[in-house]
Amino acid sequence: TELLEALGTIFGTAAANAQLFEETQTNLNRIEALRQIDQAINSSLDLSEVLDVLLERIEIFLPYASATTVRLIDKQSGTLAPITCRNLDADEWKTEGWNIGRGTPNIVFESGKPVAILDVQSDRRARNPDFFRKNGLISYLGVPFVVHGETLGVLSLYTKERHVFSEQEIDFLVTLAGQGSIAVMNSQLYEQAERRRREAEELARLAQSLTETLDTAAISERIVASVRKIFTVRGSTLRVKEAGGSFRSVASSGEIASSNSSGGIVAAGLGLTSRAVDQEDTIWSADILSDPDVVLSEPMRDYHLRSGNSSVIVVLLRAHEKTIGTLTLFDKKGRGYTDGEVGLLQTFADQGALALENARLFEDAKRKMEELEQSTAELERANRAKDEFLGVMSHELRTPLNVVLGYCAMLKEGMLGEVNQKQEEALGKVLARTQDQIRMINSILQAIQIRAGTVKVTSEEINLNEFLDKVKSDYELRPNQEDVAMHWTHPSESPAIRTDGDKLNHILHNLIDNAIKFTEKGRIKIAVQHLDNPNVVEFEVGDTGIGIPESMRGDIFEMFRQLDSSESRPFEGIGVGLYIVKKYTEILGGRIKLESEEGKGSTFVVRIPSDDPAERSAEQASPLPGLDSHHLEAL
Numbered sequence: 001t002e003l004l005e006a007l008g009t010i011f012g013t014a015a016a017n018a019q020l021f022e023e024t025q026t027n028l029n030r031i032e033a034l035r036q037i038d039q040a041i042n043s044s045l046d047l048s049e050v051l052d053v054l055l056e057r058i059e060i061f062l063p064y065a066s067a068t069t070v071r072l073i074d075k076q077s078g079t080l081a082p083i084t085c086r087n088l089d090a091d092e093w094k095t096e097g098w099n100i101g102r103g104t105p106n107i108v109f110e111s112g113k114p115v116a117i118l119d120v121q122s123d124r125r126a127r128n129p130d131f132f133r134k135n136g137l138i139s140y141l142g143v144p145f146v147v148h149g150e151t152l153g154v155l156s157l158y159t160k161e162r163h164v165f166s167e168q169e170i171d172f173l174v175t176l177a178g179q180g181s182i183a184v185m186n187s188q189l190y191e192q193a194e195r196r197r198r199e200a201e202e203l204a205r206l207a208q209s210l211t212e213t214l215d216t217a218a219i220s221e222r223i224v225a226s227v228r229k230i231f232t233v234r235g236s237t238l239r240v241k242e243a244g245g246s247f248r249s250v251a252s253s254g255e256i257a258s259s260n261s262s263g264g265i266v267a268a269g270l271g272l273t274s275r276a277v278d279q280e281d282t283i284w285s286a287d288i289l290s291d292p293d294v295v296l297s298e299p300m301r302d303y304h305l306r307s308g309n310s311s312v313i314v315v316l317l318r319a320h321e322k323t324i325g326t327l328t329l330f331d332k333k334g335r336g337y338t339d340g341e342v343g344l345l346q347t348f349a350d351q352g353a354l355a356l357e358n359a360r361l362f363e364d365a366k367r368k369m370e371e372l373e374q375s376t377a378e379l380e381r382a383n384r385a386k387d388e389f390l391g392v393m394s395h396e397l398r399t400p401l402n403v404v405l406g407y408c409a410m411l412k413e414g415m416l417g418e419v420n421q422k423q424e425e426a427l428g429k430v431l432a433r434t435q436d437q438i439r440m441i442n443s444i445l446q447a448i449q450i451r452a453g454t455v456k457v458t459s460e461e462i463n464l465n466e467f468l469d470k471v472k473s474d475y476e477l478r479p480n481q482e483d484v485a486m487h488w489t490h491p492s493e494s495p496a497i498r499t500d501g502d503k504l505n506h507i508l509h510n511l512i513d514n515a516i517k518f519t520e521k522g523r524i525k526i527a528v529q530h531l532d533n534p535n536v537v538e539f540e541v542g543d544t545g546i547g548i549p550e551s552m553r554g555d556i557f558e559m560f561r562q563l564d565s566s567e568s569r570p571f572e573g574i575g576v577g578l579y580i581v582k583k584y585t586e587i588l589g590g591r592i593k594l595e596s597e598e599g600k601g602s603t604f605v606v607r608i609p610s611d612d613p614a615e616r617s618a619e620q621a622s623p624l625p626g627l628d629s630h631h632l633e634a635l
Contacts, residue, residue, distance in 0.1 A: 047187035048084060054180045055086040058157065066160040067137060069093065071105050072153035072184060077334035080105050080154060088135065103127040105154040108142035112151050114174060115142045116165045139163040143174050145181040152184050199344055202230045207351055214362040220251030223352040227329065227345065228253045234309050235330040239266060247273055247326055255307055270295055273326050276314040282342055284313035287333050311335035315349045319357035327352065405434045447559055447576045450583045457587055462501045464494035468528060471508055483521040490528035497537055497610040503584040504608065510577040511541040511604050519545035535610045542603035548596040557582040
C-alpha cells in the first residue's frame with residue numbers, strides 16, 4: 001500500500017510537472033509570438049505585412065485555427081471592410097455580395113468584446129452560412145482591435161471542428177489583437193501623414209499648374225484630374241453656371257463620360273448640384289438614389305443605377321462672392337467624406353475658382369483687345385479713306401480756284417478791260433474769299449501730310465528780325481480789322497537761329513490768324529524773345545478775344561476741332577490751324593502751351609530750339625524747362 005501511494009505520488013508529480021512544462025512551453029511560445037509580432041510592428045509601417053505576420057503566428061501557436069481574417073472599420077462608409085485573410089479564397093471572401101449587412105464580425109465590433117460561437121453554420125447571428133459550409137468552417141472566435149477605447153476592427157478565427165475556446169485561448173487572441181491594434185493605429189497614422197503630404201504636394205502642383213496657363217479648358221481638365229487622384233474617387237466633373245441657372249459640364253475625369261443624355265447640362269432644380277447652390281454650401285450624399293431631398297431626371301437616375309456611382313459630393317466654385325460653377329465627385333454607394341476631406345475639397349475648389357476667374361478675365365480682356373484692334377483697324381481704314389478723299393478733293397478744288405484767282409486778278413487790274421469802282425470792290429471781295437479757300441485747302445493738305453508722316457524737315461539759318469518784319473508786313477494793310485490793334489514786341493537785334501523757316505512761318509501765321517478770327521475788338525500782342533538757358537526762341541501770341549472754355553482746352557489742338565461746330569457758327573474755318581501749329585512745333589523740337597480765360601482772351605506760347613532741328617533725336621524731344629505740367633495739360 002505504501003509502495004502504491006509512493007508510486008501514485010511520483011506519477012502525480014510527474015504529470016503535474018509535465019503539465020507545468022507544457023504550460024510553460026506554451027507561454028514561452030506565446031511570448032515568442034508576441035515578440036515576433038512586436039518586432040514586425042517596429043520594423044514596418046506596411047499594414048498588410050504586419051497583419052500577415054499576425055495571422056501566420058496565430059496559425060503556428062493555435063494549430064486548430066483553420067482560417068483567420070481581419071476587418072477594419074471604414075470611417076467613410078461606416079462598414080467593416082475586408083482587409084486580409086489566411087487559408088481562404090481572398091477574392092471570394094472579399095466579394096461584396098455576402099459582405100453586406102450585419103454578420104458575426106459586426107457583433108464583435110458593436111459590443112467591443114470577444115465573441116465565441118460554437119457553430120457558425122447554424123447560429124442565427126451568422127449572415128453568411130453558405131460561405132461557412134462551403135469552406136467547412138464551424139467554430140468562431142472574434143476579438144476587437146481596440147486602441148485608447150476606440151474599436152478599429154475585428155480579428156476573426158475559424159476552426160473546421162467544433163472547438164470550445166478556453167479563457168487562456170481567448171486571452172491570448174485578445175493579446176495578439178492588442179499588438180495588432182498598435183500596428184493598425186501606427187499604419188493609419190502613417191497613412192494619414194502620407195495622405196496629408198500627398199494632398200499638400202498635389203495642391204501645390206495644382207496651384208503651380210493653374211498659374212502656367214490662362215486657358216479655361218486646360219485649367220478645368222487639371223482640376224478634375226487632380227481632385228480625382230487625391231480623393232481616389234471613380235469620377236469628377238466641373239460645371240460652369242449658365243445664364244439661365246443651369247450648369248454645363250466643361251471637364252470630366254474617370255467614370256462619368258456620357259453620364260446622361262442631356263449633353264452634360266444639369267437643369268436648375270435638379271440633382272445635388274441644385275441643392276448645393278440653393279443652400280450655398282457643400283452637399284454630399286452617400287446614396288443619392290435613396291436621398292428624398294434630391295430630384296433626379298430619368299437620365300440622371302439611369303446613370304447612377306448603371307454606374308453604381310451613387311455617392312456624390314458637390315462643392316461650389318465661387319468668385320467675387322458669386323457662384324460661377326461646381327465641382328462634383330462620384331464614387332460607389334456608401335462613400336462618405338470627413339470634415340477634413342470636405343475642407344480639402346473646398347480648398348481645391350477655391351484655387352480652381354480663382355484660376356477660372358482669372359482665365360475668364362483674361363479671355364474677356366483678350367476679346368475686347370481683339371475688338372479694339374478690329375475697331376482701330378476699321379478706324380485707320382476710314383481715316384485713310386477720308387485722308388485720300390480730302391487729298392483728292394483738295395487738289396481738285398485748288399486747281400479751279402487758282403484759275404478763278406488768276407482771272408479775278410486780271411479783271412481787277414483792268415487787263416481784260418476797264419472796270420468801275422463797284423466792280424473793282426466786288427472783285428476784291430472775290431479775290432479775298434478765293435485766297436481764303438486756297439489757304440483752307442492748303443491747310444487740309446498740310447494736315448494730311450502730318451498724319452501720313454510724310455512731312456520733311458529742312459534747316460536754314462534765319463535772321464529773326466528779317467523773318468519777323470516779313471510776317472509783320474503780311475498783316476499791315478489787312479482789311480476789316482480797324483477795331484483790332486496789333487502790337488509787335490521783339491529785340492532790335494536778335495541772333496540768327498537754325499530751323500525750318502517755312503514751318504515756323506506757318507506756326508506764327510496760324511496763331512495770328514486764329515487770334516484775329518476770335519478778337520472782334522481789342523488788341524493782339526505778338527512778342528518774341530531769345531532765351532539763353534535753354535537755348536530757345538519764345539514766340540508769344542495773345543489776344544483779348546472770346547477765350548477758350550476750360551472744357552475745350554484739352555481738345556483744342558485736335559484735328560477738325562472747333563469752339564463752335566454748328567452750322568450757324570459765326571467764325572469761319574475747318575479746325576486744322578492749331579492742329580498744324582502743335583504738330584509743326586513738335587517736329588521742330590519745341591513745345592506749346594496755352595493759357596486762356598473765357599471772355600478775356602487767350603495766349604499761346606511756342607518755344608523753338610535755336611539749334612538745327614534735323615540733328616535733334618527723338619529722345620531730345622522732351623518738354624522744355626519752363627513749361628510745367630499745368631501749362632502742358634492742354635496737350
